[in-house]
Amino acid sequence: MSPVPITTEPVKTFKINGQDVSARETESILQAARAHNIDIPTLCHLEGLSSTGACRLCMVEIKGSNKLFPACVTRVQEGIEVMTHSERLVKYRRMLMELIFSERNHVCAVCVVNGHCELQSTAQKLGMDHVRYPYLNPQLEVDASHERYAVDHNRCILCTRCVRVCDEIETAHTWDVMGRGIGSKVITDFNQPWGESETCTRCGKCVNVCPTGALFEKGKSVAEMAKQRQFLPYLVSRREAMIE
Amino acid sequence: MQKQIVIEPVTRIEGHAKITIQLADDGSVADANISVTQFRGFEKFVVGRPFYEMPSLTARTCGICPVSHLIAASKACDQILSVRIPETANKLRRILNLGQWIQSHALNFFHLSSPDLLLGMDETPEKRNIFRVMEVAPEKARDGIRLRAFGQTVIETLAGKRIHPAWVVPGGVSEPLSVEGRDKLLALLPEAKEIALRTLRWFKQSMSQYQDYVRTFANFPSLFLGLVDPSGNLEHYHGRLRVMDAAGRIIADQLDPLDYQNYIGEAIEPWTFLKFPYYKPAGYPEGIYRVGPLARLNIATQTGMPLADEELAEFHDLERGAALSSFYYHYARLIEILYAIEQIERLLADPAILRKDVRATGGVNHHEGIGMSEAPRGMLLHHYKVDENGLVTWANLIIASGHNNLAMNRGVLQVARHYVNGNTLTEGMLNRVEAVVRAFDPCLACSTHALGQMQMEITLLGPDGQALDRLARL
Ligand code: SF4
Ligand code: SF4
Ligand code: FES
Numbered sequence: 132m133s134p135v136p137i138t139t140e141p142v143k144t145f146k147i148n149g150q151d152v153s154a155r156e157t158e159s160i161l162q163a164a165r166a167h168n169i170d171i172p173t174l175c176h177l178e179g180l181s182s183t184g185a186c187r188l189c190m191v192e193i194k195g196s197n198k199l200f201p202a203c204v205t206r207v208q209e210g211i212e213v214m215t216h217s218e219r220l221v222k223y224r225r226m227l228m229e230l231i232f233s234e235r236n237h238v239c240a241v242c243v244v245n246g247h248c249e250l251q252s253t254a255q256k257l258g259m260d261h262v263r264y265p266y267l268n269p270q271l272e273v274d275a276s277h278e279r280y281a282v283d284h285n286r287c288i289l290c291t292r293c294v295r296v297c298d299e300i301e302t303a304h305t306w307d308v309m310g311r312g313i314g315s316k317v318i319t320d321f322n323q324p325w326g327e328s329e330t331c332t333r334c335g336k337c338v339n340v341c342p343t344g345a346l347f348e349k350g351k352s353v354a355e356m357a358k359q360r361q362f363l364p365y366l367v368s369r370r371e372a373m374i375e
Numbered sequence: 376m377q378k379q380i381v382i383e384p385v386t387r388i389e390g391h392a393k394i395t396i397q398l399a400d401d402g403s404v405a406d407a408n409i410s411v412t413q414f415r416g417f418e419k420f421v422v423g424r425p426f427y428e429m430p431s432l433t434a435r436t437c438g439i440c441p442v443s444h445l446i447a448a449s450k451a452c453d454q455i456l457s458v459r460i461p462e463t464a465n466k467l468r469r470i471l472n473l474g475q476w477i478q479s480h481a482l483n484f485f486h487l488s489s490p491d492l493l494l495g496m497d498e499t500p501e502k503r504n505i506f507r508v509m510e511v512a513p514e515k516a517r518d519g520i521r522l523r524a525f526g527q528t529v530i531e532t533l534a535g536k537r538i539h540p541a542w543v544v545p546g547g548v549s550e551p552l553s554v555e556g557r558d559k560l561l562a563l564l565p566e567a568k569e570i571a572l573r574t575l576r577w578f579k580q581s582m583s584q585y586q587d588y589v590r591t592f593a594n595f596p597s598l599f600l601g602l603v604d605p606s607g608n609l610e611h612y613h614g615r616l617r618v619m620d621a622a623g624r625i626i627a628d629q630l631d632p633l634d635y636q637n638y639i640g641e642a643i644e645p646w647t648f649l650k651f652p653y654y655k656p657a658g659y660p661e662g663i664y665r666v667g668p669l670a671r672l673n674i675a676t677q678t679g680m681p682l683a684d685e686e687l688a689e690f691h692d693l694e695r696g697a698a699l700s701s702f703y704y705h706y707a708r709l710i711e712i713l714y715a716i717e718q719i720e721r722l723l724a725d726p727a728i729l730r731k732d733v734r735a736t737g738g739v740n741h742h743e744g745i746g747m748s749e750a751p752r753g754m755l756l757h758h759y760k761v762d763e764n765g766l767v768t769w770a771n772l773i774i775a776s777g778h779n780n781l782a783m784n785r786g787v788l789q790v791a792r793h794y795v796n797g798n799t800l801t802e803g804m805l806n807r808v809e810a811v812v813r814a815f816d817p818c819l820a821c822s823t824h825a826l827g828q829m830q831m832e833i834t835l836l837g838p839d840g841q842a843l844d845r846l847a848r849l
Contacts, residue, residue: 241431275425275764283425326764349765350736352541352549353431 147213154207161189161202164215171215172224172253175290176203177340179363180299185291188227188253191215199223221257228254233264234313235271236285242344243356249342250288271316276326280338280348284316287345293317293337300366305331336362394808396791404795407788408644409812418770426455426744426761430543433757433772442475442530443750444757445543446612450746451757452545455765456737463730464547466722469612471533471543472748473715476611477567478526479751480668480708483816484574485519488705491810492585497803515577518570522712525567529719532556547734557723564720568682571713575686578709585702591793592811593701593786596621598654598664600778601671602749605629609675609687609714611749617674618654618664623696625674627656632747635756639773651780652773663781666753667815668707673697680721683714701786701814739765752816753778779815786811 144153147160147169154163159182164171175186182203189202194212202215214220231250239245271284294306294317305328309318319325338346339358347356397406421432430448434441446468453460490503493512509516533552534542542549582589598621602614607628616630618638630638642651642659653662664670672691678684690698690710698707722728739761746757756773790811794804 240435241428243428273423273425273766275766281425281764349425349738350427352427352544354541355544355549 143207143209145207145209145211145213148215149212156207158207159203160191160200160205160207160213163207164202164213169215171202172257173203174249174253174288174342175292177292177296177360177363179367180292180295180340183291183295185289186227186231188224190220190223192217192220224257225259228257228259229262229264231288232259232262233266235267235269235287241353242286243347243351243353244344244358245354247354247357248344250286267313274319274325275349276324277328277331277333277349278326279333280325280335280346282317282319282325282346283344285345286343287317288343289315289317290342291317292340292342293346296336296340296363300363301332301334301336303330303332303334306337394787396787396795398795402796402798404788404791407791408784409787417772421759421767421770424767426452426739426759426765426767427545429757429759429767429770430545431541440475440479440750440752442471442534442543443748443755445534446472447746447748447750447755447757449543449545450748451744451759452746454744454746455739455741455759455761456546456735457740458546458735458737460547460735461730461732463551463727464733464735465612466725466728467533467548467552467733468543470719470722470728471530472612473719474526474529474533476526476715476751477712478523478530479816480712481519481523481526483751483813484705484708484712485515485523487813487816488810489515489519491806491813492581492705496588496806496810498806499802503806515574518574522567522570522574525563525716528563529560532560544734546736549734551731551733552729554729557729560719561723564716564723568713568716568720571709571716572682575709575713578706579689582706588810589700589702591790591807592814593782593789594699595785595789596699597782597785598626598657598662599670599673599697600654600664600666601674601754602632602747603628603675604679607676609671609678609683611671616747616754619670619674619697621697621699623673632756633745635745635747635758635773641773650773652778653781660781663785664778665701665782666778667704667751668711669698669701669704670753671749672707672710678710678714680714680717683710683717686710686713701782701811704814704816739763750774783812783815786815 140155140157142153143156144151145163146152147164147167150167150169152163152167152169154166158166161171161173161176161182171189171191173186173189175184176182176189184201184204187199187201190199191202191205192214193200194214199220202213232254237250239248239251242248245251273281273283273285275281289308291308294308297306298304305319306317308315309322310316319328320330325331335348338348339360340363341347341358344356394409395407396404399405417433421429424432429452430445433444433448449468485508486505489508489512490498490505493508493515494503505516505519533548533556599619600616602610603617604610604614607617616627616632616635616638617625618627618630620626627638638655640653640655640659640662642653644651651659652664653659654664655662672687675687678687687710690703690706693703742762743760744758748755752774754773756771758771759767760769762768787808790804790807794801794807
């Protein structure tokens with residue numbers, strides 16, 4: 132194993148939930164929190180991929196500001212006081228989950244990832260017991276044209292993990308997001324059927340990083356799809372080692 | 376103008392029964408029909424879904440007999456894969472289906488119907504339930520509970536505690552049977568068999584008491600339809616269809632399930648969401664047929680199981696032609712329980728049942744699949760069409776309660792003719808309507824609701840459409 136390089140990067144000290152913490156200045160509040168075993172819920176964030184701040188679940192408060200800050204894309208700063216679980220945040224996070232569930236069509240009982248779903252477990256963790264917003268019940272298709280995988284847009288939460296892993300790790304950039312706001316959707320190549328994509332290498336990384344049952348292996352029955360993510364930190368560390 | 380009696384629940388609880396009785400001017404019953412709510416729009420709802428989801432989707436949508444849907448759906452999916460299902464997987468699926476028969480039949484017989492049989496039809500609902508049975512005939516209640524538990528243990532041992540929706544999968548089953556699982560079931564078998572035999576003995580002895588019900592419980596000529604094996608014996612998983620007429624003549628045999636559209640028509644009536652399947656060559660409504668335990672035992676030459684065969688021979692001696700009274704559904708259920716227990720015993724005795732190769736895989740090799748099996752309540756059919764990617768483009772389901780629709784209506788009419796007179800409704804009449812519907816064991820949520828108390832409300836309407844009387848049970 133290569134020795135861990137000793138960093139010369141400046142260190143910032145600040146508080147999270149009253150606890151004194153320190154982190155390198157390039158780190159995010161989320162990274163600092165996790166390094167100190169402070170839990171901040173996330174959905175779009177995945178260790179090994181860049182952060183985009185798409186889901187807003189990791190929002191935190193910083194004393195002295197009325198704004199909310201997504202912890203995954205907010206850098207640490209000297210002397211700030213971060214709150215991760217204020218009453219307001221807990222309420223907003225639950226609202227966010229309810230909005231996600233009301234936006235598309237989630238039927239966990241018949242879903243391939245039932246029991247292995249990050250969206251489902253996050254909803255449970257955040258205590259979402261019902262959805263107060265009207266379900267939009269959009270008409271969304273399943274693209275099963277790919278030989279091995281399928282995408283069910285009903286279960287996509289637009290976290291863009293698939294887009295990032297395909298671009299940053301596999302460097303195929305098959306996936307992208309089309310449209311705006313609630314009408315957006317993930318597409319392959321120029322919005323062609325996945326099975327006709329010329330860039331897709333069939334590596335399956337997108338399927339495995341997808342937090343929900345939106346991307347899955349064909350032929351899997353209900354609850355049979357458990358995603359394998361161990362490969363990601365491994366690939367990232369190998370790549371970094373090679374660059375150095 | 377005709378008068379109407381409507382039996383309908385006040386609350387909109389799923390699976391309620393709404394019964395309309397049409398009175399003629401002279402106050403006699405002119406017509407009657409029963410309309411039940413059940414899953415609808417299902418065939419539309421699954422369009423666009425991957426066919427792999429169909430077993431669990433159908434099992435979850437109709438929660439009353441999930442196992443039966445898992446099996447029929449998986450069989451339809453097997454055809455889309457067009458692969459050869461490992462023999463062990465077929466046998467395990469058979470055992471699962473039989474487990475479902477046992478638990479469902481035991482539920483109907485002991486929990487839902489035995490209060491009627493043991494306590495009498497004129498007893499008030501408060502005094503006519505399984506708790507009263509526990510008081511007056513505790514050994515019967517206990518037997519019922521044990522037998523049902525056996526059926527459930529069979530299901531749980533194979534498919535997991537909460538009926539794991541993914542155990543029966545296209546291509547086979549997801550997990551083989553363990554040695555411990557097999558041994559556990561083998562150890563439970565003798566008691567289950569003993570209970571089945573003793574209940575049959577008791578039922579046959581008390582049959583003379585029930586002659587009134589035998590005569591008035593949907594006792595009418597109809598066709599009977601169900602699966603048989605190549606030698607014409609009782610079949611529940613594969614097999615082909617046999618059709619028998621009221622006189623006991625086999626009018627069609629070894630019909631291929633894949634051609635069902637050639638011989639089963641589906642009529643629509645304006646007053647209900649249910650479809651009315653009928654035997655096409657006989658036309659509508661003459662092609663009315665019954666399915667389920669009574670039909671299966673009428674049409675089967677033998678069962679292939681020694682004890683059940685003795686019972687079937689006696690059953691066939693009940694009447695010259697086919698047994699026509701729907702009261703005999705109860706009798707048939709008991710014989711089928713015995714058959715299922717013997718079958719499970721035979722299947723488990725084969726060491727090959729423990730083999731580990733239980734799942735074949737494949738892609739979309741065929742664009743259509745038809746799965747037919749015998750659910751506890753009768754023949755169940757799933758028919759799907761998929762596109763080249765395996766997404767469902769069209770689906771049709773024929774469920775057992777659907778088949779029995781016409782017969783159930785006739786049954787209600789018959790009871791109404793017998794027990795309704797004048798402008799008032801009696802508790803006894805309501806009880807009998809309920810009991811006759813229950814004999815068919817339709818998969819209404821209400822047939823298992825509130826310990827067997829069916830939700831319904833009767834309103835008696837006069838010639839001018841005004842309510843003359845109202846009786847509710849909720
Ligand atoms: S993706 Fe997750 S939340 Fe959505 S239906 Fe599937 S299990 Fe449920
Ligand atoms: S398909 Fe999966 S990974 Fe991609 S955006 Fe949707 S939920 Fe995220
Ligand atoms: S995890 Fe930070 S915005 Fe999604």
